[in-house]
Amino acid sequence: MKKIHCLNPIAACGTDLFPADYELTDNFAEADGVLVRSASMHEMELLEGLLAVGRAGAGVNNIPLDACAEAGVVVFNTPGANANGVKELVIAGMLLASRDIVGGIGWCKANAEDEGIAKAAEKSKKAFAGCEVKGKKLGVIGLGAIGAEVANAATHLGMEVYGYDPFISVNAAWRLSRNVKHITNADTIFQECDYITVHVPLMDSTKHMINKEKLDMMKDGVVVLNFARDTLVNDDDMAAALASGKVARYVSDFPNPKVAHMDKAILIPHLGASTKESEDNCAVMAVQEMTDYLENGNIRNSVNYPACDMGVCQAESRIAVLHLNIPNMIGQITGILAEQGVNISDMTNKSRDKYAYTLLDLEHRPEAMTIQKLNGIKGVLRVRVVK
Numbered sequence: 001m002k003k004i005h006c007l008n009p010i011a012a013c014g015t016d017l018f019p020a021d022y023e024l025t026d027n028f029a030e031a032d033g034v035l036v037r038s039a040s041m042h043e044m045e046l047l048e049g050l051l052a053v054g055r056a057g058a059g060v061n062n063i064p065l066d067a068c069a070e071a072g073v074v075v076f077n078t079p080g081a082n083a084n085g086v087k088e089l090v091i092a093g094m095l096l097a098s099r100d101i102v103g104g105i106g107w108c109k110a111n112a113e114d115e116g117i118a119k120a121a122e123k124s125k126k127a128f129a130g131c132e133v134k135g136k137k138l139g140v141i142g143l144g145a146i147g148a149e150v151a152n153a154a155t156h157l158g159m160e161v162y163g164y165d166p167f168i169s170v171n172a173a174w175r176l177s178r179n180v181k182h183i184t185n186a187d188t189i190f191q192e193c194d195y196i197t198v199h200v201p202l203m204d205s206t207k208h209m210i211n212k213e214k215l216d217m218m219k220d221g222v223v224v225l226n227f228a229r230d231t232l233v234n235d236d237d238m239a240a241a242l243a244s245g246k247v248a249r250y251v252s253d254f255p256n257p258k259v260a261h262m263d264k265a266i267l268i269p270h271l272g273a274s275t276k277e278s279e280d281n282c283a284v285m286a287v288q289e290m291t292d293y294l295e296n297g298n299i300r301n302s303v304n305y306p307a308c309d310m311g312v313c314q315a316e317s318r319i320a321v322l323h324l325n326i327p328n329m330i331g332q333i334t335g336i337l338a339e340q341g342v343n344i345s346d347m348t349n350k351s352r353d354k355y356a357y358t359l360l361d362l363e364h365r366p367e368a369m370t371i372q373k374l375n376g377i378k379g380v381l382r383v384r385v386v387k
């Protein structure tokens with residue numbers, strides 16, 4: 001019986017997919033796998049029994065990735081599962097910023113008791129008028145799951161779309177419309193676009209990527225959209241750019257006290273992925289990834305271990321070795337198996353940064369002593385008998 005603990009509510013259409021011999025537990029301490037959305041795991045102790053963490057969503061800064069890797073805990077996320085939900089809100093954000101729709105709605109509410117509201121509206125509406133997005137230039141920084149969807153959708157609105165992503169994946173490149181202009185220097189986007197939207201992960205290298213220097217390069221009256229992470233934008237610099245009129249509107253999905261006090265900001269309470277469809281997609285994907293790892297040792301969409309897929313084990317046994325990415329690990333692992341007379345029928349070794357993963361199909365079930373010896377190799381973080 002495998003036990004799964006949910007740190008946040010996870011859609012039943014996902015958890016229902018666990019095999020019959022799995023059960024959900026309220027007790028974190030007995031969990032083989034943990035499913036999480038936004039709950040912070042930074043202060044949690046990683047217990048020996050925990051094998052995997054499934055983040056139902058894309059961002060993983062609520063999870064201590066290195067500490068998990070060191071403890072032999074594979075962390076998965078669900079890239080792309082909420083991309084359509086975020087894309088739809090980005091498009092809505094762009095439209096909200098193009099006319100003062102929010103102000104106009106406020107005006108209607110404020111004048112709700114006026115019998116002559118229809119006539120008054122005709123007089124007052126010019127204060128809320130704006131422009132159309134068709135024919136305008138949109139710059140998309142980061143062309144992953146979300147950025148590519150936003151870029152493609154904007155081409156259908158008649159926008160001229162510039163896309164910048166020096167690390168674009170092959171899959172994302174395939175998904176991108178041919179009408180999106182490939183930009184090789186982000187400054188071109190800062191200098192030329194009427195709307196700029198960021199869809200990059202938050203990292204040391206991307207923190208405050210929208211700052212005074214970049215804002216100064218932008219066209220007067222530009223609209224900046226941030227549905228990725230709040231600290232990608234320097235709030236003080238943005239407040240100054242809004243106050244001077246350099247930026248007409250800042251649309252952000254990340255409320256904080258500074259942005260909440262910016263008059264020209266359109267602030268949304270982190271609704272990007274808050275759709276039933278996104279939550280369902282994330283739950284299904286997280287459960288499928290976790291089940292494939294617990295049942296078969298396969299790793300798909302991990303953020304701290306390499307991808308590895310050997311399908312369903314047809315051999316007598318399968319073991320998984322999570323280890324540091326240092327020389328002579330395979331030699332030592334296969335040496336111990338050979339010494340113990342265990343024949344390997346298939347194996348894969350993959351590495352990613354500091355960590356590596358070796359999955360071995362064996363012709364005999366290894367003895368407890370063999371597993372103990374593998375665990376004793378310096379640099380081995382966990383050995384798991386998958387089958």
Ligand SMILES: NC(=O)c1ccc[n+]([C@@H]2O[C@H](COP(=O)([O-])OP(=O)(O)OC[C@H]3O[C@@H](n4cnc5c(N)ncnc54)[C@H](O)[C@@H]3O)[C@@H](O)[C@H]2O)c1
Pocket residue numbers: 058059079080082083086141142143144145146147164165166167168169172199200201202205206227228229253270271272273274
């Ligand atoms: N508002 C929300 O509710 C919500 C929901 C999901 C995701 N997000 C955020 O959106 C971000 C993007 O999500 P995604 O699913 O598209 O991720 P993704 O990993 O599919 O795409 C990120 C892209 O950014 C690119 N990139 C990295 N550094 C870059 C740089 N310096 N310049 C240009 N491109 C760079 C990568 O190559 C990748 O293609 C996530 O990291 C997350 O923070 C927000």
